[in-house]
Amino acid sequence: MARKPKEKSYWPHMIMGFLIIGITLSYWTVKSASSVPVQETNDYMMKYQQADIHINDILAKKRRFDGAYMIALDGVQKAKLELENVKRAKEEEVVLLHAGANTFTYRVVDKQSRPVDGVKVDFLLTRPHTDKDDVLLKDIPKKGTEYIAEVNVSKPGRYILRLKAAVDKDTVGYMDAPAYLNP
Numbered sequence: 001m002a003r004k005p006k007e008k009s010y011w012p013h014m015i016m017g018f019l020i021i022g023i024t025l026s027y028w029t030v031k032s033a034s035s036v037p038v039q040e041t042n043d044y045m046m047k048y049q050q051a052d053i054h055i056n057d058i059l060a061k062k063r064r065f066d067g068a069y070m071i072a073l074d075g076v077q078k079a080k081l082e083l084e085n086v087k088r089a090k091e092e093e094v095v096l097l098h099a100g101a102n103t104f105t106y107r108v109v110d111k112q113s114r115p116v117d118g119v120k121v122d123f124l125l126t127r128p129h130t131d132k133d134d135v136l137l138k139d140i141p142k143k144g145t146e147y148i149a150e151v152n153v154s155k156p157g158r159y160i161l162r163l164k165a166a167v168d169k170d171t172v173g174y175m176d177a178p179a180y181l182n183p
Contacts, residue, residue: 044049044174045122045164060170065173069116071165072096072107073177074146081180090144095161097153097181106147106175108165115145116167124162125179 042049044058051058073095080091095104108119119142119155125135140147154160159179168173 014111016025036061042124042131042134045124045136045162061170061172063172064171065165065167068110068171069165069167069173070109070111071163071173071175072109073175074105074107076104081178092178094158095177095179097159097179099154099156099181100152102151102153104149104151106149106162106163106165107141107145108147108167108173117142118167119147120166121147122164123147123151124160125151125153125165126160127161128158128160145147153181156181 121140123137161177163175
């Protein structure tokens with residue numbers, strides 16, 4: 001009787017190959033994810049978790065402020081900046097910064113353009129995707145009818161000028177202005 005030739009089975013090799021590929025891709029995913037640092041946002045000049053928990057109160061206070069008051073940024077040079085890496089070409093008006101000392105003048109006025117007294121003003125200079133270079137100025141004193149924030153800027157790139165004005169504990173306003181320092 002003639003013997004049948006033995007058929008080779010490649011299933012064990014394929015299973016081992018898929019297992020090795022899966023382990024390799026899992027390792028690569030964990031390594032890639034852990035190499036990119038997670039940065040918290042500082043919208044509303046507080047940690048993201050606190051803003052998320054109290055967002056309804058924050059928005060109610062902001063609506064009260066916007067209904068009675070305005071924040072104006074005076075004496076800055078603005079320009080149109082074309083944004084890259086967007087689906088459509090888009091221009092954004094930004095405050096132009098210069099290397100070294102920069103001065104920002106804010107006014108808090110009511111709807112009739114009269115200055116408001118007793119406002120607690122905080123200023124934050126931040127970058128969009130990191131908080132390493134943040135400069136926070138708390139309780140900026142009023143000089144005449146204006147609040148003047150002075151900061152040094154050295155690294156080129158995009159910034160956000162963020163101001164928080166609290167008339168009382170139930171009326172708080174925010175103003176964000178994009179800014180840019182040319183290299």
